[in-house]
Amino acid sequence: MREPVDLRRQRILASVQARGTARVRDLAAELQVSVVTVRRDVEELTREGRLSRGHGVVRSTMPDRETAAPDPAPAGGDRVAVVVPVRHSYLTETLHGARTVLERAGVRMALHLAPQASGAERPLVERALSDGADGLLIAPRWRGRAHEEADHEWLAGIGVPTVLMERRPWRGSALHALDSVCSDHWYGAHLAVEHLVGLGHRRVVFATRHDSPTARSLRAAFTGIAGAHPLVERWAWALVAPEAGADGPYAADETAELPALMRKVGATAMVLHGDVDALMVVQRLAAEGVRVPEDCSVVAYDDVVAGLASPPLTAVSPPKAEVGHAAAELLLRRLSEAAPGSRQPGRRIELLPRLMVRGSTARPAEPLGE
Structure with a gap:
């Protein structure tokens, strides 16, 4: 099924906003389309004033980037690894919410996109930890309960503050006490x-x-x-x-x-x-x-x-952006705790969705028969 143009451009916009800058060829790989297609979309978004572009690089024109966004923290400072599935437009708004909070706190965000394969998140997390990540925001793909169970042991014991985004571990699992923020x-x-x-x-x-x-x-x-x-x-x-x-x-x-x-x-x-x-x-x-x-x-x-x-x-x-916002705030709280060994009880935060009423619902006519 070919992705609608409007959706693809919204995904490009959200991806760039989540990172601040992005390379055209990286966007093409992420969306699994040609570089020519991405360039055409970027040109249109640039004409609309929603992006700016340089030599192969696309930049966000969001106000928070233009006005008060601080430069990334220097090497060795706090850094948060964010691991989400590739080609997941729903989570791009969540990423933007998290990025806003982390940038305001002067904490660097390193984004890792997990391929569409079982267990793809683990090597990305291990690489982020070896690169010095101090905390983790993660939304595992979890196509089924077996995939979730396969992640329990290693994810529960990675040794840095971790917050699940839009994921709710089942009761009694090894991840039950892990911090999480999700929609209700x-x-x-x-x-x-x-x-x-x-x-x-x-x-x-x-x-x-x-x-x-x-x-x-x-x-x-x-x-x-x-x-x-x-x-x-x-x-x-x-x-x-x-x-x-x-x-x-x-x-x-x-x-x-x-x-x-x-x-x-x-x-x-x-x-x-x-x-x-x-x-x-x-x-x-x-x-x-x-x-x-x-x-x-x-x-x-x-x-x-x-x-x-x-x-x-x-x-x-x-509340997609708000989930990212709350998850990042919770992670920053964990990172600031003076005594990690005596940390506060785990938190499970749920935010309420809203209903946006538009033109596709009305009072019913006669039921359709067989």
Whole structure:
């Protein structure tokens, strides 16, 4: 699936803002597109005044960089390693929030992008520690529980202050006491369901990805909330991309094409994770003559590019930048502790998402029949 131009340019912008500067060829490798494509995008973003460029280098024009951002701390000063998955537009806003806090404190941030492979974070963390990192902000990919378990022992014992971002270790695990900051995705699911029920929708289809901690949290939240809600008459959950069903045992309905599942359930509304998949589903609905929101209301989850859709999508917006901000502040607190051996109890901070109501939700028409 080719990535929309607007999304790619937003990812370029967020990546540069997170680092301050970036090389064009590094951006091309990160986004897995050609250097020519990135140069064309950078030229357009430069014309809009959102980036500036030099000889192969792109710079952020964000006010905090132009006015009060300090130069990186000298070699030997505090340095925080940040490890996140490559090609993850959701986390670029989180990175920017963390960078703002760290720069204000005069602490250098070293960004490491983990490839899409199990266990890819460990060698990056080990390299960062050997380079002298004093603390770690990390968002492991964790495609499943087995991958998470494989990281428990080494991540719990790396020996420097560590804060998980947008990851919630399961109870009783070796990482249960590790500091973490994340969005309350149950509350985000609650906002979506209550918005649709409040408009009069009684039959809803939920669809999430299959391969992320957020997707697993959302599936549990949606099914629990819908199953217990007195006004939800019928609901179903499915993979937002049916081809992903090859990676696990799923029932037929769980890998069904969403327009067909919507007709089977008689649904008048859908909640889709995440934005790009939601945009693609809306396009598929249009091709089958299903209008949004007249025939089907749609709520996206992530709110990275939902507002760029036609119609603009109502979306649950997790506090992405605020998560990075709070994670960096918590890490700085740990780094400043005078006696690391007697540190304070671990903290698990949850921030509440918001609902951004746009043009893709409305009161329902008659339910679609089979």
